[in-house]
Amino acid sequence: MDQVIGIGLAGFGTVGAGVYRHLLSNAEVLSRRAGVAMEVRKVAVKDTAKRRDPAPGPGLITGDWKDLLDDPRVSIVVELMGGIDEPMALVAGALERRKPVVTGNKALLAERGEEIFQLAARTGTPVYYEAAVAGGIPIIKAVKEAFVANRFVSIHGILNGTSNYILTRMGSAGLDYPEALQEARDLGYAEADPTLDVSGWDAAHKAIILASLAYGFWVPPGRVLVRGIDAITAGDVRFADELGYRIKLLATIKAAEDLRIEVRVCPTLVPKSHVLASVSGVYNAVAVRGDIVGETLFYGRGAGQDPTSSSVLADLVEAAQALGRPPASVGFTGHELYGDCLPQEDAVSKFYLRLHVEDKPGVLARIAGILGDAGIGILSVIQPPHEESAGPVPLILMIHDARTGAMEAAARAIAGLESVKAEPALLHVEDFR
């Protein structure tokens, strides 16, 4: 511990403030364990006049992130700004100057990861991003280091706490989606504009990072199937429960044939017997299956000031320890053993199809006919109990393994039947084979 390492912090929101606070509060344990002492020497924020708690020391605050780049007392740049264009310029500027970067910006990596790691490789300067995926859970370290000898069979993750909270409450309290969303807002688990969370895109950014790391090429966001949770009804949650499943916003990443991979993030029926079905509230979890290690699972808090700070601080220690020596890895290595995504229409899955139909003879026969003509097998049909009425009634079909493209076409054809009254809901069913 000869030397104090200077940190430049870009962004002082929830996570930035947490990093600053814990760097002070746990300085002793950090420096004794890691043999490095670290000090924040510049903090870049948008509004320099804003009062903050904790308040960065006098003279630390700047309104211009570019000030971090050329300050010789800043050796490591921590990017916690949010957004894409400015963070990209900051990260590129830091790497050009051979300053290692720690970031928690999942959108930045998902959109511009390829470019960032080309630059990291060219300048021999590492980028650390444990905080970008699943908050305090060290899943990047697990996939990158602990399972380095494994070919990945599959990775399944619950990667968005807000969505998981909403779906959990729809199940445990029978709430409808708008009620559960409002509750999440009231508790501070959902932002005023929850679009990024409930649309599936926050989880998709994390899934893209995990898939890219596991399979050694940057997965284009356009090749990922992303569906949100806003169309899920309290009825779907209840019907799934009766069938032995819970609905989760699940990231599914799998090795497919011909060195291709499948990546999707969508509301998915998970068997209650699988441990991921028990991950409730704002918690995250990732199940990784490797060809050598077998089945593993990692669980913890996936967001929030403290868990995310814990990951940023771990990355900072690693960055500080590696300063001034050629890094073993810049944080991502393309390995060309896989190279493409399976087209979504070719991905094979079980499905849950929920319809609202007229309660009269012959309806099921017509639906079964459409599926049969498409070569799609039905596993089971349930007609949940309903009140006697002239209105449409729910009808649930569990569908055998089918090509997604064929299944979607069949669902559209079924939706066009006169006796089918509302838009069908088509959800993936994951059985973790």
Place this chain on the structure above:
Amino acid sequence: MDQVIGIGLAGFGTVGAGVYRHLLSNAEVLSRRAGVAMEVRKVAVKDTAKRRDPAPGPGLITGDWKDLLDDPRVSIVVELMGGIDEPMALVAGALERRKPVVTGNKALLAERGEEIFQLAARTGTPVYYEAAVAGGIPIIKAVKEAFVANRFVSIHGILNGTSNYILTRMGSAGLDYPEALQEARDLGYAEADPTLDVSGWDAAHKAIILASLAYGFWVPPGRVLVRGIDAITAGDVRFADELGYRIKLLATIKAAEDLRIEVRVCPTLVPKSHVLASVSGVYNAVAVRGDIVGETLFYGRGAGQDPTSSSVLADLVEAAQALGRPPASVGFTGHELYGDCLPQEDAVSKFYLRLHVEDKPGVLARIAGILGDAGIGILSVIQPPHEESAGPVPLILMIHDARTGAMEAAARAIAGLESVKAEPALLHVEDFR
């Protein structure tokens, strides 16, 4: 990938053979991801004549582990021999020669860890030991690196697959201990002499390593409370179930007052609502609570050729990448923020006390009197349903937080009552506060 790193393998049992096999089978993914190529250049075994599958290449086998030390083509020594004295001599010899060591030997580290890491620090040569704790689960990396910024509140682990299989089957199939043990033997989950597993000592070795790493000093094995599962009856498993618990062989590691820690490994009642209660069969799991990261959990296969090989290979990659540069860490850093174990008699816990008593008035009053005199509170008393008979009947008491010393003395006094007929069973109850 300019250079091939030479490996010396000491021990070619289950794990050694797995490392050899997967180093060949996954050579491409390993070398592309890690940028290092590795080759086994010597294999030390006891019986050089034995036929092996996979069979190490010609000329690799030696009957003397000392041959690994002075062979200049061996850069990293992998110790998978078992035992303590010979492995200790091998590890010391390798470190003296500045050859990094990868080991899966939990007994060696638990007994001689302090000495090994003093030597590692003196020679600046790292020792890697992910495979020593919880097989394929990267818990050493998590505690050492991912949570480096945290003060550890507690670590709870199910660390022995054999015991967990036996307890799981006692619960799911109502087997008695001897039947469940025989089943585990028949399936290859228990060895001919299962003492190390069922006595709690295998788990205790792992707990000692985790506790030492988390709290920065080598925990003396004599300061750990270790109890086996062989006195647990099918009745205890059933009574615990009725009370809302499962019995697990649980390692409990906690920060206590005055910079002291508690470490124990014993059959423990775990609330069914806690995720550790759901860890069944030969799986392992570790729940880590840090002051910043909060509650986390790691789950996977804790033993066996493949999962353990996965961890050895990850350590090998790290060792190979770090060759020839001063290591950031030699694998263990004492930090002097904690320094002692709480005496076991001072540890406070809830308890389960199972008695067999004469079924007549006044018995409970005398038992309650002894507990009351000792200042020990009773949470609940249950008398499980039993056949009408003149013989003794089970009586279960759930005990409020009590000092272990006081509780054990009270249990002895109760055992001395004339109406108490069999040896009482006293088990810890963990509520994860």
